[in-house]
Amino acid sequence: MVTVIERILEKKNIFIFLILLLVSFTYIIYLNLNIIELNNNIKSKDNLYKIQINNRINEIDQLNSQLTDLHQLLNIGLDLSNKNNIYLNTRINEEDKKFILNSIPSAPPLRKVFITSEFGFRLHPIFRKEKLHTGVDLRAKIGTEVYSTANGVILEARNIDNGGYGKMVRIIHNHGFETLYAHLDDIYVNPGDIIKKGTLIGLTGNTGRSNGPHLHYEVKYIKKYLNPTDFLYWNRKTFDTIFSKNQETIHWKDLIFLMKNDIK
């Protein structure tokens, strides 16, 4: 009796085992199919991304070539062949020149210019010591009209003589420039006044530490003294001459590029 039951059980076991095997096998096939489908999905997504990336690269290439075109159109570039002679590849139209010359100190502050003392190190006439002359001295009898050399804002208008510069006017211009007019006799402007290039700001004199009537004229750029002579004779005709000067201090290329963009 026992053996009969055992046999039946044995057969039943085999049957269950076969069923399990079949189910497992089916499940494995099902999983494999899923994996294949997933793989296909990944491949098609991968291709899609590749296409999108390629499209973006093409767009960037196009933008790059448009930028190059723009640079050529604006015609501004550095001459890298001579590092010490950076100049602007200028094709600046007359309107742009006018704007630039109105913004940066240019032209003389007096109607007639005669330099009596240059910018640079010199034996100081009063101190009898080698000293930096921070501006140029222009011959002017007392009462000669003084004009601003660029558009700007009056930073300082000292109408009292307390030594040094004496009565003086200091003007802030755009883009980091500053001018100073010293030893004046009279002043016609006040701090905060917005003035145009060529505005009458005062009269020359002999105030402060001065050994005779004259105008002491300074040009500064980001607090550094520049040789004003370069700017005294800067005008439309001599427009390009300035770009080979003060290169260490003034990044002419970027500055002019900025100003050309400003007026558009």
Ligand SMILES: [Zn+2]
């Ligand atoms: Zn001086």
